[in-house]
Amino acid sequence: MNKVPNRQAICDVLLESARGDKNIVVLCSDSRGSASMTPFFEAYPERSIEVGIAEQNLISISAGMAKCGKKPFAFSPASFLSTRSYEQAKIDVAYSNTNVKLIGISGGISYGALGMSHHSAQDIAVMSALPNMRVYLPSDRFQTAKLISALLEDTKPAYVRVGRNAVEDIYGEADCPFTMDKATVLSDGGDAAIIACGEMVRPALEAADQLRQHGIYATVLDMYCVKPLDSEAVIKAAEAAKLVVTVEEHAPFGGLGSMVSQVVGANCPRKVINMALPDSPVITGTSKEVFSYYGLDAEGIAKTIMENLGWQAM
Amino acid sequence: MSKLKAKAFALRQDVLDMIKHSGSGHIGGDFSVMDILVELYFQQMNVSPENRDDPNRDLFVLSKGHAVESYYAVLAAKGFFPVEEVVENFSVFGSPFIGHPNNKLPGIEMNSGSLGHGLPVCIGMALACRMDNRSNRIYTVMGDGELAEGSVWEAFMAGGHYHLANLCAVIDRNGLQISGTTEEVMAQENLAERIRAFHWNVINVADGNDIAELDAAFEAAKTVQDRPTCIIAHTVKGYAGGEIMEGKAAWHHKVPTDTEYEQISAELRRRKEAAENE
Ligand SMILES: Cc1ncc(C[n+]2csc(CCOP(=O)(O)OP(=O)(O)O)c2C)c(N)n1
Numbered sequence: 347m348n349k350v351p352n353r354q355a356i357c358d359v360l361l362e363s364a365r366g367d368k369n370i371v372v373l374c375s376d377s378r379g380s381a382s383m384t385p386f387f388e389a390y391p392e393r394s395i396e397v398g399i400a401e402q403n404l405i406s407i408s409a410g411m412a413k414c415g416k417k418p419f420a421f422s423p424a425s426f427l428s429t430r431s432y433e434q435a436k437i438d439v440a441y442s443n444t445n446v447k448l449i450g451i452s453g454g455i456s457y458g459a460l461g462m463s464h465h466s467a468q469d470i471a472v473m474s475a476l477p478n479m480r481v482y483l484p485s486d487r488f489q490t491a492k493l494i495s496a497l498l499e500d501t502k503p504a505y506v507r508v509g510r511n512a513v514e515d516i517y518g519e520a521d522c523p524f525t526m527d528k529a530t531v532l533s534d535g536g537d538a539a540i541i542a543c544g545e546m547v548r549p550a551l552e553a554a555d556q557l558r559q560h561g562i563y564a565t566v567l568d569m570y571c572v573k574p575l576d577s578e579a580v581i582k583a584a585e586a587a588k589l590v591v592t593v594e595e596h597a598p599f600g601g602l603g604s605m606v607s608q609v610v611g612a613n614c615p616r617k618v619i620n621m622a623l624p625d626s627p628v629i630t631g632t633s634k635e636v637f638s639y640y641g642l643d644a645e646g647i648a649k650t651i652m653e654n655l656g657w658q659a660m
Numbered sequence: 661m662s663k664l665k666a667k668a669f670a671l672r673q674d675v676l677d678m679i680k681h682s683g684s685g686h687i688g689g690d691f692s693v694m695d696i697l698v699e700l701y702f703q704q705m706n707v708s709p710e711n712r713d714d715p716n717r718d719l720f721v722l723s724k725g726h727a728v729e730s731y732y733a734v735l736a737a738k739g740f741f742p743v744e745e746v747v748e749n750f751s752v753f754g755s756p757f758i759g760h761p762n763n764k765l766p767g768i769e770m771n772s773g774s775l776g777h778g779l780p781v782c783i784g785m786a787l788a789c790r791m792d793n794r795s796n797r798i799y800t801v802m803g804d805g806e807l808a809e810g811s812v813w814e815a816f817m818a819g820g821h822y823h824l825a826n827l828c829a830v831i832d833r834n835g836l837q838i839s840g841t842t843e844e845v846m847a848q849e850n851l852a853e854r855i856r857a858f859h860w861n862v863i864n865v866a867d868g869n870d871i872a873e874l875d876a877a878f879e880a881a882k883t884v885q886d887r888p889t890c891i892i893a894h895t896v897k898g899y900a901g902g903e904i905m906e907g908k909a910a911w912h913h914k915v916p917t918d919t920e921y922e923q924i925s926a927e928l929r930r931r932k933e934a935a936e937n938e
């Protein structure tokens with residue numbers, strides 16, 4: 347079982363890239379430990395900015411630094427980064443078009459029992475609603491590394507969400523197909539299309555395995571690029587399937603499910619089931635307990651698909 | 661007073677049990693703020709399970725919501741819910757006792773957890789209660805790292821502007837936050853002068869873990885008629901947890917090992933007995 351959380355993969359890429367690029371700067375808001383960025387602060391103290399517990403300041407300072415030629419990566423828990431500093435993201439980053447990479451750590455319900463103040467179940471919706479903001483939820487450490495390397499190559503705003511805990515690998519060190527802003531097809535099948543992002547890719551993949559044993563074949567898309575959504579891949583997968591299922595660690599409105607539904611509705615109408623967190627504070631528990639309670643695990647996904655294809659549930 | 665002191669040590673044991681049982685919690689900030697909460701709930705505020713819906717009850721918001729374990733221990737001691745229930749269920753699946761204050765529970769007015777909300781909300785409460793000529797008082801406790809949030813200073817400005825004498829804010833000035841000392845992370849020196857400049861009455865409490873000193877400060881605050889009061893309580897993070905824990909940033913949310921649990925319990929017992937014999 348992999349022990350390296352995605353946040354650490356980000357630190358590794360930045361440590362490596364910062365050797366050759368002195369414009370890379372990292373900003374934290376009393377969050378360097380939870381961001382796994384302590385090694386960067388130690389290696390490059392002069393390129394590390396601590397702003398204290400001030401997420402609004404974090405983003406505006408990053409924007410100012412970007413305007414003056416730096417490549418800021420701003421790290422804070424996704425909950426605070428996306429909602430506390432939303433206007434700073436809107437005006438100083440998206441609208442002013444500054445090269446700020448916003449990294450939301452401990453995303454989704456990573457903080458478990460800490461409650462709704464610490465959950466980011468709205469970040470996809472709010473960040474996607476900003477013109478000029480891209481939104482990424484990588485699924486494992488290898489894809490995270492590829493994504494960060496790609497983001498280092500451009501000068502546009504982006505929001506990246508990663509979870510707190512290490513997640514099982516989807517890909518391999520030498521086997522991580524990645525094209526920027528293109529979904530990765532993990533499995534092919536004509537019965538259902540499962541489109542997932544972030545930590546939900548793993549259960550989606552496992553659900554497809556379970557379904558195969560019942561003779562049901564599903565396409566699985568790793569839609570790490572929620573915005574710009576890979577519409578082409580969505581249409582292709584939907585056209586080949588009887589049913590589309592989206593799975594995300596997010597509120598039921600304005601996230602991956604909403605976006606996929608728009609594309610499918612406009613291009614190749616099919617039944618679309620959006621699997622997401624509820625429209626309420628989530629039940630107290632660890633990520634695993636909460637996911638299983640709301641059916642956001644392999645069993646829940648497989649069951650939903652079987653029922654909607656008219657099969658008896660397992 | 662020595663009874664309250666002893667109570668504050670005993671309640672820290674409840675906190676320790678919650679954290680040990682669940683494997684989570686913010687013990688450093690819990691232990692630094694406990695004496696402030698005990699003074700507020702057992703000496704200052706007229707709140708109890710009986711008057712929880714009385715519009716004239718005093719109002720409290722725990723702005724540094726991560727110290728919820730201490731808050732639960734104090735509310736349980738006030739009779740809002742049984743402490744065993746909290747220790748048993750804190751942070752477990754399906755539990756109402758989550759890791760930050762939640763007003764679905766009796767005794768809790770406002771939800772918190774995201775820092776920098778308590779003081780602004782209390783400005784609103786103080787304005788509303790004054791409009792209705794209520795005689796109650798409004799209290800909040802903030803962390804010192806929390807003071808980096810701009811919203812806190814917007815609220816200081818409003819509190820001074822509206823002369824909210826019914827409002828008393830407490831700063832748990834333990835000098836530490838997650839990443840180190842407040843002075844390294846985002847310096848807060850000249851704190852009293854800064855807040856005074858916003859037209860607040862500021863009282864420094866040299867030993868913010870001393871209930872008698874806290875009591876004197878809260879009493880003095882009540883006599884000020886034309887402005888809100890801010891009590892800067894100079895506390896020790898991890899207070900009464902003994903040498904292993906006191907004044908150490910690493911204990912912000914560390915969960916004690918079995919040996920550490922025993923050490924801390926022994927220290928709490930020792931201090932409680934000493935307080936009882938005072
Ligand atoms: C808006 C916001 N940003 C970040 C956090 C994460 N966080 C929780 S506690 C804490 C440190 C608090 O330090 P301080 O205010 O000094 O509290 P204390 O020392 O009393 O524990 C941080 C950064 C948060 N809860 N809310």
Ligand SMILES: [Mg+2]
Nearest residue numbers: 804805836837
């Ligand atoms: Mg502090």
